[in-house]
Amino acid sequence: MWTLFHKFGSPPWLYRLSGSILRWLLPITVVALVAGSVWGLLFTAPDFRQGNSYRIIYIHVPAAVVALAGYYVMAIAGAVSLIWRMKMADIAMRACAPIGAALTFIALVTGSIWGKPTWGTWWVWDARITSMLILLFLYLGVVALYEAYENKALAAKACAVLSLVGTVNIPIIYKSVDWWYSLHQPASIKFTGGSTIDPSMLYPLLFMILAFYALFTCALLLNMRAEILQREQRTAWVRALAGERGGN
Amino acid sequence: MHPVRKQRLWLVLFLVVFSSSAIGLMAYALRGNINLFYPPVDVAAGLAPVGQNIRVGGMVVDGSVQRSDNSLEVRFAVTDYEAVVPVVYTGILPDLFDEGQGAVAAGKLDENGVLQASEVLAKHDENYMPPEVAEALEASKSRMAEQAAGQGYGQ
Numbered sequence: 467m468w469t470l471f472h473k474f475g476s477p478p479w480l481y482r483l484s485g486s487i488l489r490w491l492l493p494i495t496v497v498a499l500v501a502g503s504v505w506g507l508l509f510t511a512p513d514f515r516q517g518n519s520y521r522i523i524y525i526h527v528p529a530a531v532v533a534l535a536g537y538y539v540m541a542i543a544g545a546v547s548l549i550w551r552m553k554m555a556d557i558a559m560r561a562c563a564p565i566g567a568a569l570t571f572i573a574l575v576t577g578s579i580w581g582k583p584t585w586g587t588w589w590v591w592d593a594r595i596t597s598m599l600i601l602l603f604l605y606l607g608v609v610a611l612y613e614a615y616e617n618k619a620l621a622a623k624a625c626a627v628l629s630l631v632g633t634v635n636i637p638i639i640y641k642s643v644d645w646w647y648s649l650h651q652p653a654s655i656k657f658t659g660g661s662t663i664d665p666s667m668l669y670p671l672l673f674m675i676l677a678f679y680a681l682f683t684c685a686l687l688l689n690m691r692a693e694i695l696q697r698e699q700r701t702a703w704v705r706a707l708a709g710e711r712g713g714n
Numbered sequence: 715m716h717p718v719r720k721q722r723l724w725l726v727l728f729l730v731v732f733s734s735s736a737i738g739l740m741a742y743a744l745r746g747n748i749n750l751f752y753p754p755v756d757v758a759a760g761l762a763p764v765g766q767n768i769r770v771g772g773m774v775v776d777g778s779v780q781r782s783d784n785s786l787e788v789r790f791a792v793t794d795y796e797a798v799v800p801v802v803y804t805g806i807l808p809d810l811f812d813e814g815q816g817a818v819a820a821g822k823l824d825e826n827g828v829l830q831a832s833e834v835l836a837k838h839d840e841n842y843m844p845p846e847v848a849e850a851l852e853a854s855k856s857r858m859a860e861q862a863a864g865q866g867y868g869q
Contacts (some may be wrong), residue, residue, distance in 0.1 A: 511844030586808030
């Protein structure tokens with residue numbers, strides 16, 4: 467197990483592995499996103515109260531779910547980077563941040579667009595929405611902090627601490643609608659007991675959540691590959707790779 | 715595991731636990747401010763300030779919505795099934811506002827305990843279903859109510 471773990475610390479190994487994963491994951495992701503959107507937007511019934519406007523759920527919920535899960539990926543990479551001082555973990559942590567920020571932003575914007583016709587307001591400072599805004603700032607904070615340091619080892623250390631401290635926000639976001647009185651309704655998908663969303667609407671939603679996880683993975687790997695090449699540009703294996711491809 | 719790494723692992727765990735409990739305590743202390751609205755039972759108990767901007771949320775009482783004939787004024791009441799707060803609002807209500815559904819009204823409480831609302835938001839619940847399913851549910855509910863009533867007469 468430890469040998470596999472240490473292999474992840476090797477840039478050429480990780481570069482090749484991610485390349486072979488992306489070769490099949492990337493087309494699957496594109497097909498799944500298109501198929502899930504068509505299923506959710508065209509082949510499900512309208513909601514009995516909200517009509518067609520509820521269909522934004524097929525973007526809103528997957529983006530929000532993966533934005534939260536992505537934070538844990540970033541924090542775990544941060545912990546690995548702090549404990550084992552592994553460069554590939556630094557790269558993974560840094561690569562998560564802009565993707566997570568983009569997903570959080572999508573969740574906030576679609577939520578706002580959904581809120582206007584249903585609740586009657588674009589924005590309200592309730593616990594769920596405010597904690598989600600804090601998540602966006604945490605992601606952007608990691609990007610800004612990382613770029614603020616000239617020394618990348620120091621940058622990784624500072625970002626790892628920030629992302630670990632920020633993990634407290636994730637259960638707060640998740641439970642905010644149960645702990646406090648909020649305008650946002652409680653979760654419809656429940657891990658225990660029955661979900662309060664009709665199965666005909668739930669399956670395309672779960673499908674879209676999986677598609678967004680795949681999208682996150684693709685974006686993370688692509689980001690990491692770019693950063694690996696950038697950092698290792700003077701090494702023999704990258705030069706060999708460039709010679710293979712470009713031949714200059 | 716290498717002792718230095720083990721020590722760093724403990725440091726990481728300490729960091730997470732310590733910051734989580736600090737922020738948890740803060741959220742607990744500020745819980746009154748984190749709530750978006752007062753439930754009617756708190757208003758009835760006098761916990762909500764009079765004459766200041768507050769929000770009151772709950773279910774709109776069935777049959778309580780009265781619209782004015784010559785203006786946009788609407789009167790209704792919200793309840794948490796323990797207390798009732800009457801609300802007066804002048805303006806356009808959101809589409810999902812309805813009797814028996816959740817709503818959050820923002821405004822000032824007057825001396826008579828009526829909320830003079832400046833904004834009313836609809837609060838929808840976490841149930842999603844196609845209209846046919848909702849109709850089927852409604853039908854089976856009324857059937858069950860009839861059955862229960864029938865049994866009542868039999869006794």
